Amino acid sequence: MEVKFPKKYQKKINSAYVNPGIVLLLENFTKEVLFEFEVTIIIHSDPLKVPDNLYKLIKICNSFSIFTIKNIEETHYLEEQKVKISSSQGENVVEINYETLQKEESIVLYELIKNASPLVGSMLTDILLNSSKIANVFMVSKIILEKGYDPETSIDEMIYITMTGITGGFAGGFNRAILFVEDSSDFKVQRAIGPENEIEAQETYERFETLEKNIQSYLSQYKVGMSYFSNLEEKIKNIFIKKESLLSEDLFKYAIELNRSIKLPVSQVEEKIINLLDLKGEVAISPIEIENHKLAFYLCDNRYNGKPITDDQLEILDYYAKESGMMWQNKIFQSILKKDAQVDALTEIGNRRSYENYISNIKYLKNQEIALVMVDLDNFKDVNDSYGHEEGDELLKGFAQLCVNNLRNEDSIFRYGGDEFVIILEGVKKEEVYSILERINRKLKQEMNVTFSAGVAYGNSHDINSLFKIADQNLYKAKAEGKNKIFVS
Missing domain, CATH: 3.40.30 (Glutaredoxin)
Structure with missing residues (x-):
């Protein structure tokens, strides 16, 4: 009691x-x-x-x-x-x-x-070792996530980093990792990391004179445009598995339904795949959904050290696979935003949403004097009415390209809507603004026989919302004075 x-x-x-x-x-x-x-x-x-x-x-x-x-x-x-x-x-x-x-x-x-007692002491020590391993896995995961969610990191580089975590001795420790991606009626090899054969495996392991401490040293090994991650990938690049065949396997369906990594003996894998991938013992499979219910999965094994796949390895694979799936979808979403939401389809410059993203960032990231310019093409409606919308579209594209060619890299231009544009000149002196815009207006008249009116507000980038209102008012004044005018304040 x-x-x-x-x-x-x-x-x-x-x-x-x-x-x-x-x-x-x-x-x-x-x-x-x-x-x-x-x-x-x-x-x-x-x-x-x-x-x-x-x-x-x-x-x-x-x-x-x-x-x-x-x-x-x-x-x-x-x-x-x-x-x-x-x-x-x-x-x-x-x-x-x-x-x-x-x-x-x-x-x-x-x-x-x-x-x-020896029994209790060994049990506690074993738990401590496993806990330390888990802590290290999460440290590696932190690096993978930071790099993977970086907007500058491509999907391909994100996959490379994840697969390095899956195979690295500092985390998953699998001998090989192969990524299959759904393609029409098949699952095709997309990327693979690991030795090509027994000889390469032995040579690789003999090179490890010191411990694999972390993933950092491997990150720099990724190169943009890499044809293959490994000799293994080059060897198996054209291998595919029929989707119908794989989805008929109960264990694979079970893994998809539960969104869970599984391990299975190679005897349950199609013989053709066993031979093509040189499988032995057992394999681990981790399915991920990447886009619009499109499937992919990692196939991993301990082909060359012959060790059974441990529960810890399976948990680590499951964790990294899920993280890579989320990062993958995030990259797709970022790509859509950049392509469809930030670029005007007609003029191929930033659109209104791109402008809104820009001003939301510049308020916090920069502190400098800027000129915010609101531009309206003179008599644009008459061009559309007299010559048609195709001619009007050509005028919009021509003006946008003219501005791009005559502005600095640090300047920005956005199509705000219709024939209205916003130009932001960064780090310029107020007295320079009029001559810059006048030069562009003169070239527009020479090349396309049209002019524009502009309202300009000059001030600090932290006040960009107020500058926009002032520029809009100045544009109204410029148009009221007979068009082909530039009004600066």
């Missing part, structure tokens, strides 16, 4: 903070251990004179059913405080004395493991 603590200690017990790492360690230990522990606690009669670690140990005993507090003794002497733990199997008693209780909790944990 468990003994309850006197109320005078309860507040201190409740407020004791136990390191989450120790909580995780004990949660895993509780799942594995088949026996219980009896605990005796000798505690000072004054709650204020009790070491924090003793309160932490009491809280742990209250939180995990494998520990039962059988006896509580109060003492008036600091040095007599201690904890005694014995297993229900009658093995040796572990005693944590007052001196140890005053030290860091890591020292207390060390003493527990050191003085425990």
